[in-house]
Amino acid sequence: MFNNIPPITRNIIIINIVVYVITNFFLYALGNFQLYSILSAYYPFSPFFKSWQIITSMFMHAPLGDGSGLMHIFFNMFMLYNFSFLENILGGKRYLILYFLSGIGAYVIFNAWEFVQVEIFARELESLGFNIYEYFSNTNQILKGSQESIATQKELIEKIIKIISTPLVGASGAIFGVLAAFATIYPNTKLMILFVPFPIKAKHLLIFSIVISLFLGYRGNDSGTAHLAHVGGALVGFLLAKIWRKHLYRFN
Template sequence: MFNNIPPITRNIIIINIIVFIISNLVYRDELFNALAAFYPFSPNFHSWQIITHMFMHGSLMHILFNMLTLWSFGPVLEQSLGEKKYLILYFISGLGGFFLFNLWNFIEVQQITSAMEALGLNVSEIYTKAAASYKGNMNITANTQEGVELSQSLYNVLRTPMVGASGAIFGVVAAFATLYPDAKLIFMFIPFPVKAKFILPIIIIVSIFLGFSGNVGGIAHFAHVGGALVGFLLALSWKKHLYRFH
């Protein structure tokens, strides 16, 4: 059955599985610090993380959900778009997720640092202590609850990377919904088929709400939105040149 999956989708799934096994069972800390996508102004950020984070997953459920979704929607798009456009769709959607997620991070960091500076706190010390290679003490100059909380918030942004193919996967789902809006989809938690064109706005609205509400739960909701928007725009621009299934 696996051999029947088109080559690009199949190879993406295989690479993700291999990286997941190695990064979670062998060199977890080293690979997560090197390959996961840190905030671009974090001392832990490296340019290659823009791509490599798409192959990193933090849990078995995370990679299962992403790869099953790719397996469900990817083959149709790979065959209809062709390998080149499908690859463009996948990786540009992933980049869109990275960009929007970190745009929100940038806004949050600006708010935190402005508040810290207003309290007379040393922002640069948090950047220094947030480096994965830092071996010194973790004492900070903040001596009020507000200062400690702000320092911790900044530290968390700088030390918490984004991992997963979710931006790319949401781009694939959005592209499918754009090209095949009347396709009926069946989900485990919905007892009846739903047309693809209704799924896309629900995904975006829910992700935006969760992102702004702060109910993140370790999930990069704005990465989902960024990937979905890119997938939608790319599919929309290609749509008139494609033969569609009936």
Template sequence: MFPKLTPITRNIIILNVIFYLASNFLIPQMYGMFSVYYIGSPDFRVWQILTHMFMHAPLGSGIGLTHILFNMLTLMSFGPVLEQVVGDRKYIMLYFLSGLGAYALNCGWNFFEITQGADLGPIYYTPMLGASGAIFGVVAAFSTLFPDNKLYFMFVPFGIKAKYLLPAIIVISLYLGFSGSMDGVAHFAHIGGAVVGYLLAKKWRNDRFRVN
């Protein structure tokens, strides 16, 4: 079951769907214009820092349609509750700062790879795209603000407390990132988004219970 969609979450999903349909059926050049490249790449453009959050893997390529489906279903599950609890302004801040944090950490990892002598070609000319970093921030914020809420997942016969979700995200993403498993997925971007979401939610939680 999904909670009732709230306005900002609904509009984010609509924008993602519009971008997906346009880039796959009308303007395929959008993948080059709006996906984000490493900041040192000649293909990098400033607007890509924001627009990459609305781009997803092309139909029939890589994980294809499941990329946008999984991201939007996850946002539908966690976004509406957070939007109502923290308010519109903070929710928008959470979403986009998490996406920016995802890009920043991914760039940091790319820079480290360059210092270790990695081939510049894949780093400079392979773009990053997707809402995953922003959505990992939303999930991390949810687990920080509602640590004892039980979450239920398909094929898991019992509820799992939300507070175990964030460390699981970090550990799994670190393992996949360092091991090179699931090549083509920006695992460090997921960590960057989750860390930003956690830090923002922790600050808001502490401010809420501060006594003057």
């Protein structure tokens, strides 16, 4: 069965699984989180950010002990497997472009919203007499004001620190791009989804997924899932498929 998967998709699945095994071996067998930190993608203005993380994060999943554990990589790889025939339709080169550009789009959209959040928190802190940027520049910043004001400042500082120190594991964003591309090219194809007892048209599944992701991302869901990264990946997949669909038969 595995040999029947088109080569690009097969290699992407293999890389994802190998990276997952190695990173979790370092994390649990050696007690070393460093590899997860190196390969996951941080906020672009974080001191932990490295440029290569935008690419390596596309092969990263939640660690074994992080709630979703194995289910995260299982569902992602299962989705890739089910839509692998899209590689034969688009061709290997375009499929590879789809995967990587969707992953980049996921990173950009997710961190654009994170940037907005950081700026909102920074302005609130500034109104309370605290400059977060000088704080990060090692300038002495003292919390001033009433106890209530100081408590608010501490809470806002913690929110900003959480944003810049929490890595993004971005495989889902790239895979959402694949889903969006399929739904754009074949919108009326009916799909059977795990735990759903009836078929759903691809376009309806995509719309539902985007609406839920937007809602949870805007609400600030604390599940650890980067919902807006899904939206970014899907947006890129949709745009690429709209462009390519006009010339689909010429590709083949």
